[in-house]
Amino acid sequence: NAGVTQTPKFQVLKTGQSMTLQCAQDMNHNSMYWYRQDPGMGLRLIYYSASEGTTEKGEVPNGYNVSRLNKREFSLRLESAAPSQTSVYFCASSVGQGREKLFFGSGTQLSVL
Amino acid sequence: AQSVTQLGSHVSVSEGALVLLRCNYSSSVPPYLFWYVQYPNQGLQLLLKYTSAATLVKGINGFEAEFKKSETSFHLTKPSAHMSDAAEYFCAVNAGGTSYGKLTFGQGTILTVHP
Numbered sequence: 001n002a003g004v005t006q007t008p009k010f011q012v013l014k015t016g017q018s019m020t021l022q023c024a025q026d027m028n029h030n031s032m033y034w035y036r037q038d039p040g041m042g043l044r045l046i047y048y049s050a051s052e053g054t055t056e057k058g059e060v061p062n063g064y065n066v067s068r069l070n071k072r073e074f075s076l077r078l079e080s081a082a083p084s085q086t087s088v089y090f091c092a093s094s095v096g097q098g099r100e101k102l103f104f105g106s107g108t109q110l111s112v113l
Numbered sequence: 114a115q116s117v118t119q120l121g122s123h124v125s126v127s128e129g130a131l132v133l134l135r136c137n138y139s140s141s142v143p144p145y146l147f148w149y150v151q152y153p154n155q156g157l158q159l160l161l162k163y164t165s166a167a168t169l170v171k172g173i174n175g176f177e178a179e180f181k182k183s184e185t186s187f188h189l190t191k192p193s194a195h196m197s198d199a200a201e202y203f204c205a206v207n208a209g210g211t212s213y214g215k216l217t218f219g220q221g222t223i224l225t226v227h228p
Contacts, residue, residue, distance in 0.1 A: 004156070033216075040122065042203060042218040043157070058215060090156055099145045099164070099207050102216065104156030 002026050006091050006105035013081045013112045021076040021108050023091030031094045032074035033102065034058075034066060036087040043090065049074055081112045115140045117206050119219035127227050132176075132191040134222050136204030139185065146187045147205040147216070148178055157203065163187060174198070199226045 007022045025032065030051050035043040035058075045058030049068040063085060065077045074093075078085060089108045094100040120135040138144055145164055149157040161172025168180045174197075178189045187204060204219040 035218075040220055042117075042119075042220045044218070045215055048215065059217075092156075101159045101162065102149075102157070104158070106154070106156050 004091055004093055004103050004105035006108050008108060009106070010109050011111070013078075013110065015082060015112060017081050018077065018079050019081065021089055021091075022073070023075065023105060024073045025093040025103070026072065027093060027103065028071070029093035029095055029103070030071070031096060032068065033092040034064075034074070034076045035090045035092065036060065037090060037107075038087050046076065083112045086110060086112045115144065115206050115217050117204050117217055117219035119204050119222050121222055122220065123223045123225065125225040125227065126194045128196055129193050132189070132194045132198065132224065134189040134202050134224065136187045136189065136219060137185050138187060138204070138206045140206060145207045146180065147207075148172065148176070148189050149203045149205060151201045151203065153200075160189070160202075194226045196226050196228065199224055
């Protein structure tokens, strides 16, 4: 059972470069989320999508864009990476909206130099 | 608005000792509360969830948590720590309303278990 799959696992960028983090789930979940994890700050919500075609900003959306390509896939794009975006990024999915159990991917460790 | 505060960023216990991880929440409506665990280099896994059905919630691996509305707390406990419990633990809240769909996490507590 794959669950939530994130690619890549590691990435190093230079300031100003762009990249897309990919996320796919095979559990037929409606909701998908992108979080970033920084030491001492827990996980903070960047964007979430309650269903295909809808997205909503979370707590820290600046510098990011998302696409809910279909029910399975939810990508996160950094258009012009900054050192402040160095973090571990987690994608998650759930059947419903937020009050259900979240299933997490294994994370992407991103460093912006 | 919803928020979560975890008291203590690091907790250290001996194997076999009681584990107590503290969580206080703020919510203007009855909340849904969660505890998640993160093992090194992995994503988060759900330990347990409070949904107002019962104030004492039992989870996986012998963990449980008690919802106390008067204290706005949802502390996580385990009677006897195992070496395998060493991980980072996160308390989280979802209060519905305008927060529907958004889960707010605490800062995390790293649990160390000594032999």
